[in-house]
Amino acid sequence: MLYRESGQFKSTYAEDQQIFPIRQDRIAMAALLLVAFVAVPLLGDQYWLSAILTPFLVFALAALGLNILTGYAGQLSLGTAAFMAVGAFMAYNFVLRLPWLGILPSFVLAGLCAALVGVVFGLPSLRIKGFYLAVATLACQFFVLWAIQRWGWITNHSSSGVITAQKITLLGYPINTPATKYLLTLAIVAVLALAAKNLMRSETGRAFMAVRDMDVAASVIGIPMMKTKLLAFAISSFYCGVAGALYAYTYLGTVEPEAFTLDLSFRVLFMVIIGGVGSILGCFLGAAFITLFPIFLSIASKALETALGIEISHALVSNLESIIFGGLIIFFLIVEPNGLARLWQITKEKLRLWPFPH
Amino acid sequence: MSGRTIGEVTLSVEGVSLAFGGVKALSDVSFDVREHEVRAIIGPNGAGKSSMLNVLNGVYHPQSGKIKFKEKEFTDMDSHEAASLGIARTFQNIALFKGMSVLDNIMTGRNLKMRCGILQQALWLGPARREEIEHRRAVEQVIDFLEIQHVRKTPVGRLPYGLQKRVELGRALAAEPKVLLLDEPMAGMNLEEKQDMCRFVLDVNDHFGTTIVLIEHDMGVVMDISDRVVVLDYGRKIADGVPDEIRNNQKVIDAYLGVAH
Amino acid sequence: MDVSFFIEVLAGGLLAGVMYSLVALGFVLIYKASGVFNFAQGSMVFFAALTFVSLTERGWNFWLAFAVTLAVMVALGIITERVVLRPLVNQPPITLFMATIGLTFVLEGLSQLVWGSQPHGLELGIADVPMEWLSQKWNINISQFDLFAALVAGVLVAVLALLFQKTRIGRALRAVADDHQAALAVGIPLQHIWAIVWGVAGFVALVAGLMWGVRNGVQFALTFVALKALPVLLIGGFESIPGAILGGLIIGAGEKLAEVYVGPMVGGGIESWFAYVIALLFLLVRPEGLFGEKHIDRV
Numbered sequence: 001m002l003y004r005e006s007g008q009f010k011s012t013y014a015e016d017q018q019i020f021p022i023r024q025d026r027i028a029m030a031a032l033l034l035v036a037f038v039a040v041p042l043l044g045d046q047y048w049l050s051a052i053l054t055p056f057l058v059f060a061l062a063a064l065g066l067n068i069l070t071g072y073a074g075q076l077s078l079g080t081a082a083f084m085a086v087g088a089f090m091a092y093n094f095v096l097r098l099p100w101l102g103i104l105p106s107f108v109l110a111g112l113c114a115a116l117v118g119v120v121f122g123l124p125s126l127r128i129k130g131f132y133l134a135v136a137t138l139a140c141q142f143f144v145l146w147a148i149q150r151w152g153w154i155t156n157h158s159s160s161g162v163i164t165a166q167k168i169t170l171l172g173y174p175i176n177t178p179a180t181k182y183l184l185t186l187a188i189v190a191v192l193a194l195a196a197k198n199l200m201r202s203e204t205g206r207a208f209m210a211v212r213d214m215d216v217a218a219s220v221i222g223i224p225m226m227k228t229k230l231l232a233f234a235i236s237s238f239y240c241g242v243a244g245a246l247y248a249y250t251y252l253g254t255v256e257p258e259a260f261t262l263d264l265s266f267r268v269l270f271m272v273i274i275g276g277v278g279s280i281l282g283c284f285l286g287a288a289f290i291t292l293f294p295i296f297l298s299i300a301s302k303a304l305e306t307a308l309g310i311e312i313s314h315a316l317v318s319n320l321e322s323i324i325f326g327g328l329i330i331f332f333l334i335v336e337p338n339g340l341a342r343l344w345q346i347t348k349e350k351l352r353l354w355p356f357p358h
Numbered sequence: 359m360s361g362r363t364i365g366e367v368t369l370s371v372e373g374v375s376l377a378f379g380g381v382k383a384l385s386d387v388s389f390d391v392r393e394h395e396v397r398a399i400i401g402p403n404g405a406g407k408s409s410m411l412n413v414l415n416g417v418y419h420p421q422s423g424k425i426k427f428k429e430k431e432f433t434d435m436d437s438h439e440a441a442s443l444g445i446a447r448t449f450q451n452i453a454l455f456k457g458m459s460v461l462d463n464i465m466t467g468r469n470l471k472m473r474c475g476i477l478q479q480a481l482w483l484g485p486a487r488r489e490e491i492e493h494r495r496a497v498e499q500v501i502d503f504l505e506i507q508h509v510r511k512t513p514v515g516r517l518p519y520g521l522q523k524r525v526e527l528g529r530a531l532a533a534e535p536k537v538l539l540l541d542e543p544m545a546g547m548n549l550e551e552k553q554d555m556c557r558f559v560l561d562v563n564d565h566f567g568t569t570i571v572l573i574e575h576d577m578g579v580v581m582d583i584s585d586r587v588v589v590l591d592y593g594r595k596i597a598d599g600v601p602d603e604i605r606n607n608q609k610v611i612d613a614y615l616g617v618a619h
Numbered sequence: 620m621d622v623s624f625f626i627e628v629l630a631g632g633l634l635a636g637v638m639y640s641l642v643a644l645g646f647v648l649i650y651k652a653s654g655v656f657n658f659a660q661g662s663m664v665f666f667a668a669l670t671f672v673s674l675t676e677r678g679w680n681f682w683l684a685f686a687v688t689l690a691v692m693v694a695l696g697i698i699t700e701r702v703v704l705r706p707l708v709n710q711p712p713i714t715l716f717m718a719t720i721g722l723t724f725v726l727e728g729l730s731q732l733v734w735g736s737q738p739h740g741l742e743l744g745i746a747d748v749p750m751e752w753l754s755q756k757w758n759i760n761i762s763q764f765d766l767f768a769a770l771v772a773g774v775l776v777a778v779l780a781l782l783f784q785k786t787r788i789g790r791a792l793r794a795v796a797d798d799h800q801a802a803l804a805v806g807i808p809l810q811h812i813w814a815i816v817w818g819v820a821g822f823v824a825l826v827a828g829l830m831w832g833v834r835n836g837v838q839f840a841l842t843f844v845a846l847k848a849l850p851v852l853l854i855g856g857f858e859s860i861p862g863a864i865l866g867g868l869i870i871g872a873g874e875k876l877a878e879v880y881v882g883p884m885v886g887g888g889i890e891s892w893f894a895y896v897i898a899l900l901f902l903l904v905r906p907e908g909l910f911g912e913k914h915i916d917r918v
Contacts, residue, residue, distance in 0.1 A: 130713070150888065325728075
């Protein structure tokens with residue numbers, strides 16, 4: 001009853017092309033943004049803001065980056081963490097050496113550095129595809145980590161490769177509380193998510209999907225292969241780079257190269273798979289799932305501990321987490337390969353008919 | 359086949375030979391195509407018809423011979439260049455982008471006409487928005503023309519074969535090509551679908567004056583809609599002329615009936 | 620330039636490469652027969668080694684432990700086929716690949732859940748000491764154990780190559796790899812074949828696990844050995860058994876030589892990525908690897 005489209009006619013192409021063509025969706029989105037920007041920072045508790053919501057947003061942004069490359073453009077990449085690392089460490093360098101730049105330009109520049117690295121390591125995609133390409137992206141992953149630890153100027157010659165993110169300010173306001181860090185992250189992620197949505201529904205997105213679905217045909221109708229693939233790597237790495245910078249400045253604080261291992265690349269890939277390949281909403285759903293799941297598991301194990309009066313070791317929990325994670329990936333791939341985003345779509349379709357069964 | 363005059367030679371191949379390893383797909387083939395005409399390429403299976411089409415739009419590069427299009431000569435034009443020169447095509451095995459909707463697939467056909475950069479697209483600024491709408495309008499015209507309005511938002515992977523072929527034609531048309539290469543556009547269709555497709559092909563030729571080169575196995579269709587026919591057999595040209603000449607040509611009849619030579 | 624040192628480095632590299640090939644073989648087997656890129660191969664190696672060593676440490680006899688571990692690996696293969704592969708049979712290869720990533724996580728957690736996470740040493744009776752007559756006569760140090768591992772790998776490769784080329788089962792495996800539908804159409808029992816393949820891959824994983832276990836100890840880091848095998852696959856092609864050996868030799872030798880001669884110039888520690896650079900250079904020339912099958916897109 002609530003979710004009816006009747007009476008909402010589109011009389012211009014502009015109306016048909018809106019991101020949220022159904023009025024109820026627009027209202028829901030506005031409400032969500034209101035809650036996110038106003039209610040949460042005012043009412044949310046410190047722990048939730050700093051340990052759950054902020055990393056969720058950061059990972060959603062990284063998932064956006066990976067989804068653009070793998071979900072939309074079909075280039076499988078296992079080097080996400082490397083691009084995030086470039087973003088994090090280059091942001092550190094810009095803030096350190098060019099402090100007059102300001103935090104937002106530093107983040108943008110860091111993202112551009114990551115984009116450059118992405119283009120260089122994306123060059124193999126012009127010759128190789130599929131699994132071969134995925135393996136090649138591992139080269140990026142290992143090389144970048146090595147470079148960060150060997151090229152002293154990146155870490156300002158810190159002996160262990162560990163850097164500490166500096167205190168930052170935006171337009172004079174210090175960004176030092178969970179609430180301000182959350183708001184900064186939210187603002188950046190919201191803008192970039194909108195930009196991604198716009199890009200993917202324009203010619204760029206169509207070109208990416210054409211290359212993904214049948215690159216020979218794409219080339220025949222005039223889509224330039226090299227430019228499109230490298231652009232996908234560039235945009236994707238930019239997003240991952242900014243995510244990495246945010247990761248360092250609004251969440252980690254103390255950044256070591258070990259925070260950006262292959263394990264992180266896999267985590268982001270899982271977010272994309274579980275959330276839904278080729279879907280902007282999916283990135284957020286997947287990131288939410290992967291961020292909340294370990295917390296859920298540790299709460300459950302604590303509850304079990306008190307209920308059964310036994311001691312559950314940390315190792316046991318983390319092994320269980322591995323097993324259940326892996327199992328869930330397999331489960332999702334079998335049951336709903338298009339991920340949570342598709343499940344959400346099905347729910348919406350059911351809502352449209354509610355309370356009628358069909 | 360009225361209401362338009364056939365013009366000068368616009369596309370021609372001279373002495374084209376193409377081989378894959380030891381297999382000779384085309385041997386010294388020469389023919390021309392005049393502007394605004396419907397030119398059919400026919401021949402038994404394996405005669406090299408698809409290879410010829412692939413040479414015409416730069417997917418294959420012949421080992422020898424020349425291709426001339428609009429006064430320019432090529433031997434190694436690549437498919438991207440061909441597209442930008444105004445040559446569009448459809449494929450025997452349907453080369454649509456299965457993950458996208460009908461509307462998006464046809465929109466990709468407009469890609470060479472889109473000018474806005476990624477920053478404008480990302481911010482959905484005025485020029486980007488206007489460009490999308492302008493091209494959407496052009497694509498909707500193609501959709502109207504091909505009568506596929508009812509499936510415009512459906513992912514093409516879910517459409518029946520005949521409709522997919524129509525969408526592929528739509529994608530080629532959206533590029534507003536000078537020359538349209540059709541590789542067996544009626545393959546796998548029933549009588550009704552074939553009649554529809556014929557109608558579309560003739561309308562395109564009539565209204566837009568598009569030069570059409572098509573490969574087709576159905577002799578009835580070929581004789582009905584083409585102005586001139588080229589016949590290939592084992593990679594060689596064995597006949598070239600109007601449909602009536604070809605119908606009665608002994609060499610053509612022999613080729614199809616499989617006389618040893 | 621010290622020639623005997625060079626030979627030592629080269630030989631050491633070649634032999635290390637053979638060890639990589641052992642792991643790569645598991646990948647090739649599964650890819651050849653089912654088109655699945657099994658990212659879980661590394662965790663299979665780890666699981667096999669860990670199971671074996673845990674049994675021997677509990678006093679089990681070598682052959683008994685080997686047999687039981689082998690049985691476990693075969694069972695694992697059959698379960699994987701039934702639970703993971705069968706439901707995904709018509710999905711694109713990328714989906715299957717991601718499922719094997721999920722499998723990796725499951726196996727890693729399972730291994731440590733069942734057997735604990737302390738490192739174990741492993742002894743197979745052949746000491747990791749230089750061959751005496753080589754080191755005394757020509758001043759070249761080549762480990763006895765490395766040679767033994769190379770021998771084992773050689774035998775394994777010969778047996779597998781024979782299996783694929785000469786036997787009926789091998790032919791069936793190749794048919795299945797080429798075209799599942801067609802294989803079904805001629806009556807090849809797909810599920811049995813896959814169970815066999817994963818079983819054999821499990822056996823290869825066990826052998827690789829034992830070799831690597833002696834060299835590096837049986838600990839979680841063993842799973843990363845698979846990451847070293849990937850450049851081998853890039854060079855040798857994903858479907859080729861001889862390619863896995865040749866690729867292994869090239870990577871092993873190239874990596875060791877680079878580490879010794881190039882490494883000091885750029886700060887050392889380049890083994891983590893140099894193998895990939897070698898592989899990428901190869902791919903520029905041959906995008907499908909030395910023996911890989913050319914991918915033809917018909918339009």
